Amino acid sequence: MRLSRPLRPTDENLHPALVLMLLVLLVVGGMCVGFFVAMMLVGAVYGLDALMRVTTIIAAPQNSPEGWGILMLMQGVPLLFGFGGGALLVPVVRGLKPGPYFQPRQPVPAFWLVAAMVLIIVSIPAMSVLIAWNANLHLPPALYGWEKAARLYEDQAQVLTTFLTKFNTFSRFLVALLVVAVIPAIAEELTFRGVVLRQFARWTGSVHWGVWLSAAVFSAIHVQFFGFFPRLLLGVVLGYLFAWSGNIRVSMAAHFAQNGFQLLLLYLQQRGTIAFDADGNEALPWTWASVSLLITAGLLYWLYQQRFQPEVAPLEAHTLTSHGVEVRRADAEAAPPVAGHTLTSHGIETPTPDQPRA
Template sequence: MSFGKEAAPLPPKSALWTSLLLFIPAFLAGLFFFNFIGLLLALPFFEWDINRLLMATASPSGNDRLGLLVMQGVIAVGSFLLVPAWFMARFDADKNLYQQTLAGIRQPTPPIFWLIAIGIVLFALPMIAWAVKWNEGWQFPAFLAEFEKWAQAKEADLKRLTLLLVDFQSVGELLLGIFVIAVIPGIGEEWLFRGFLQQRFQQLFGNPHVAVWVAAIIFSAFHLQFYGFVPRTILGAVFGYLFIFTGNLAVPMLAHFFNNAYTVLLMYAYNQKWIAFNIEDSPEIPVVMAAASALLVGGTLAWLRQLKN
């Protein structure tokens, strides 16, 4: 979708809906395929023992870190970047969307936009931290008790896996971790959720705000962390507005990378005992501070929109 320029005529909405529905099995097939490729490429780290590798995916230990990082990186590159880009270029009803997205990435972007994107991620930290604490406190009615148990168990499993993956024992492991946890998701997830889904929802609904929030909700739900659903949705929406207000997918890619890399580096610094603050400990954020953070983010996004215009 072109921003700030006359867009090419769109195919009928029925064709756009059909493409979106066809993308779902294509994405799932790609996810399955790249899971298989990831397993194969991770095997050397497990001395070619497939049973040990499968056990590591269910109950990982520190010795499994490198293999799991490699596997995660392969799955993310294939599923989030290659599959959506391949589908958009070859099979999508709107053949212009792929080329326009690439053209937007290649267009010259004022350096101030990059600084604003990083600043917005930093400004959003109190708001996100407050949302994390609020979301963690959710309780469900009795008839959803089984779902609550599943969500809590899933959250605990993912937290254990995250802590293991970022417990880097060398600078080399740290650099690999930043590449897998920050660079690849920053590029791949933004291409999928903002570059394809958000733009498609804007074509279908004709409302950029609806497109931003629908894509953000799907982005959050895909991570299967219910107790982080709200803050991740907010963050996804921030990335979505960065895309809309700049027309350049590289801007939310940078913001996404910075957000993840900032977290990884803080966790590494804590593990190395360079700092006493553990980012995994959700701090109590006053509502006033969270509200000020939200206003600052909103105001900065509005300023960015004015700069673009």
């Protein structure tokens, strides 16, 4: 992977499991700081009385005029400080620069950002089929009690989501766009694609395992079993967009398009501009889904063809081993013909004996 500076042997010499543990600690610490900052903002914006009643307000936000704004603060700020700040601190704590760590390809061509956003939007009809299937999924009779509890939990969460996405003013829509689309796109992509994917790829020696495992963690952490598989697939698409483009901004743009377009549809529906149920789990017509699937597959293939091809420095190669990333000079003793794993912008490649290392 070509970075803006030479990769030192110590850059990735910490075991991936330890990096992930460090990430968890930093995210939890960031969440604690974020909750404190959010509480201070509640007091500053809504007054001391609202701050003293914040627990009651959060439990039933629809019963307080300040409920919507306070809930948005309590969701957005901890997410930004926790997942966003925590992920950014992972390279900083290890003495690395966040820019090259998350964006080895600088700058990224503009078409990547546009294509990533278009890809997510045109995939929605095809994705609706998977959403409908997952929402109506039934578990074996032996797990009926768990299924009932999971549906009850998700129904309660949906009530809160419905409350947060009621836009009686345009300013509310803009606030929701910031909290529900912009902040998650930044914070979650830094965490799940920028750190988790990278470390799983190092750990397993495969970018594909890195993409799928990070997508599974991404979906599971949302604690929504009856939406697990659509979010898993979304995580996979975001993972490959990051791996192929070599820049975290691309997956951020796609993530923003996913959440932002959903909010826009809800806003237009509530204004009576469209009759489409943007919050439903019904599958769109098969003709729409089929066309959507074909266009989505075509765009993915085209983006794969445009993937980042790193230029290789002539004097050294960066080989990922169990001890981390080692630098091997071109004039060093030739390595045995056993395949090694070379970290590139689109993952970890295994060169064949007759193929030079990247």
